Amino acid sequence: GAEAAEVAGGQDTFRQFLHMQLLNFKVQFKINTPEEASELMRLRSALSDKNQPVRDINGFRRLLLLLGGAGTLSALHNGDGRLMWSRGYGAAQAPQYLLRWRSFHDLTHAPQVLVLHAGAAGAPSYASIVDAHSGKEVERLDLPFSVNQVVPLHKPLVDGHSEQSAYMLVSGEGAAGQVPKVHLLPDDAQTRSWFKSHYSSLFFWQAHQASGLLQGYGFDRRAAAAVEAGRPAGAVQVWGLQLPEPIEALAAPDVSRTVQTSVKVLGDRSIKYKYLNPNTLFVATLGVPEGGSSSSSKRSSRKARRNDDDDEEREEEEGDQGAASSPNYPRLTAYLLDTVSGRVLHSQTHLGASGPVHALFSENLVVFDFWDQTAHRMGVASMELYDASEREFSVLDYLFNPNSTQPLSSFSPPPLEVLSQAYLSRLAAKSISVTATQHGITSRQLLIATASDQLYSMDARFVDPRRPRKQKLSAEEMEERLVPYQEVLPFMPTHFVSYDKQILGLRGVNVEPSRLESTCLVLAHGVDLFYTRMSPARAYDSLEDDFAYGLLVVALISLVVASVVMSYWTKKTMLANKWK
16 A cells, blocks of 8 residues: 555656646746746745755755754754754853764764863863764763863874764963863874874964964874873973964964865966965954054065056055055054964055954965055955975876975975955955865855845955956966956945845855855855855756756657658658659
């Protein structure tokens, strides 16, 4: 009986699918009635598989795990937003971190996530391991220390059937006379062995934004011996940097993102090597120069960008310095630091700039915004980082011997080339994110959370610091798809990802790649939630959900019939000609 019912249900679904294709055919040729259009929309919703609670081959169906401020962990289906499960921890012990924990190679096993309560200063904390599909707590670890910082290890540990994410939990503030203690999570034999083998290359940093103090820490043999004995490791301060002004913004590259290529091929077939040191940190500070101005400040954007009109550049620079010489004019200083050695790799000052500052660090691109008091509107600056050391590039070595490339070390860094450019913007941002795809091949778009609680997308080419300052581009520049420089970034109302919707209390944007290279998944969160799929370069590797398969079948049948008829007619004509 059950098998017969399943067969009957499948037949009904197939009939509905055929009926939907017929209605779709009528809609395509505009021979439908309003009732048929409404029925088509109903059938599309009923037959859509995006709301099924199982995985799909394209990686579109996902669970959205949300950690609320009241101590609730919830899972929503991204197809229709329905609640799949919810788990409460209580407002008194509300967790602050939601992290990856374990993913299994066998798809029948659900992935696990880590929910971490940091605890107040000196108070204990806890770690809860949760099954991501059911919401059941797999394990709970009571930690007899407070957590001040969570440092993920760059690569998960593989044990043959799963990938285990590992973290260093830092307790202690790193203040004067207080050594930060580091605890491993999970604290097992595999993680301890890995730490013992790699302790000399593990570093982390801490920032005290109000005082402008940055400190970097590493580990020595005593730390490795302590971890091997099951005790917390004492970190050793490697460097300290006291900036003259408070820190306004910080940004570091996301090492979990895939970098498709480490080089950039220019239009003249020359090659620039991207500076892809994962230990690079962007720091922005705000302050007022002593005496109301700073004659030693520099604008790297003037030095780095290509300019075809030197007189025009000098006039702009003189105008900037004149505006900045007025008393109590603020300045924004942008630093690029190496968090292993504490070395300042680059710095540049923007006179007349004030906060708030929001920054993005993606691969070798840094984008940050600020309030330009000279123009009385929002300003945006971008920097691209390149390795300026001399290299001999060989395609054969790059393809068959990738280890022949020069290694990158923070203790002996290569010369850095920074290309910079500044723009004006019509949008005030709350945060800046970027799209991400599985292999990093698809062109990127910036995702700007605006002050009006909307989500706006912009092609990353518009913040390329290599945009030429001329309207007529050369063949090489057109081949690189460069855009002529304009002082104001373009604003296109059709590029609002959130359409005309307002995402109340918008605080941030999370992006995850799907299994299709063209598509990524975007979640904007605040008081409201907004979820969508984005194709930055259009869906070039898939068909649309509402693709007219019926029309395609009719076209193919028509071509086959036409081919048969034409073949018969050709043979008949040739035979008639032979009898003449």
